[in-house]
């Protein structure tokens with residue numbers, strides 16, 4: 205079966221700046237594919253070429269079996285797209301705007317599309333009677349999501365779709381993605397938040413500086429295995445406590461601060477968190493935070509600064525020195 209998205213050796217230059225270096229990405233039908241990477245990695249550039257907002261400098265892109273450049277209206281009707289920078293400035297109400305989109309999008313009956321749009325507005329909690337330009341950033345984003353989902357397109361291309369949404373609405377959005385997948389739709393979403401990719405994506409590609417530095421399923425990439433930890437414990441023997449923590453496997457970048465019997469300890473745990481918790485439990489714990497590190501930190505830690513800078517990945521997930529583009533292609537062939 206043809207892949208829903210086929211990107212081969214895609215290169216994009218902005219003047220002398222190369223935003224994408226011979227990128228290879230394939231998305232299989234009916235899957236959720238996550239594109240993650242730090243700011244400036246090339247996510248938006250990649251997604252824009254899929255909807256012909258920008259054109260490749262070289263390489264080839266096919267979406268639902270067609271070249272986006274020549275697919276025209278017929279191809280666009282099969283796609284739902286949320287751009288990275290959503291501008292909704294019109295005087296018309298959300299309802300009126302969605303009515304218009306319902307007329308022009310997709311092959312479904314416009315009334316059924318609009319009914320779905322209203323249901324999604326209820327779920328996401330947005331008032332469609334207000335002029336869209338008066339809506340807050342988060343509420344505009346909700347209207348953007350609704351117009352992309354309501355005609356139930358074969359393919360959803362979502363660029364940082366949860367930007368500006370509060371956590372409850374983000375959860376509802378993730379549910380919408382799961383429902384789309386159950387209905388057989390294909391979803392490509394970009395994010396720099398690892399957790400939302402982890403919760404939805406079947407496969408993921410990590411982009412850094414316009415190159416795929418790793419791809420595969422989320423677990424194999426081990427990006428989620430790193431956590432940033434911070435704890436405060438009471439102890440009368442800071443040196444002994446420090447020595448205990450030094451023996452915790454996977455705990456790195458440790459910083460310790462001792463103040464009047466309160467020891468503040470911070471660092472990153474790579475792998476199982478249990479050994480750290482077990483050592484912590486020997487003390488009176490006054491505070492504890494366990495956080496997802498930012499994606500840049502994860503990418504750099506796992507794939508190395510050189511990978512992020514030059515694309516020469518050296519990870520456990522992909523322990524080879526072959527160029528990432530080749531690895532991406534090999535992985536894709538392996539899945540076929």
Ligand code: ATP
Pocket residue numbers: 218221222223241242243244245246247248249250288396
């Ligand atoms: P973010 O998470 O910050 O949105 P991104 O991964 O989506 O980042 P892109 O917006 O695709 O990254 O940008 C990739 C690179 O291309 C960056 O170095 C950016 O500065 C550059 N770039 C993007 N658009 C343009 C443009 N119109 N002109 C010049 N350079 C651009």
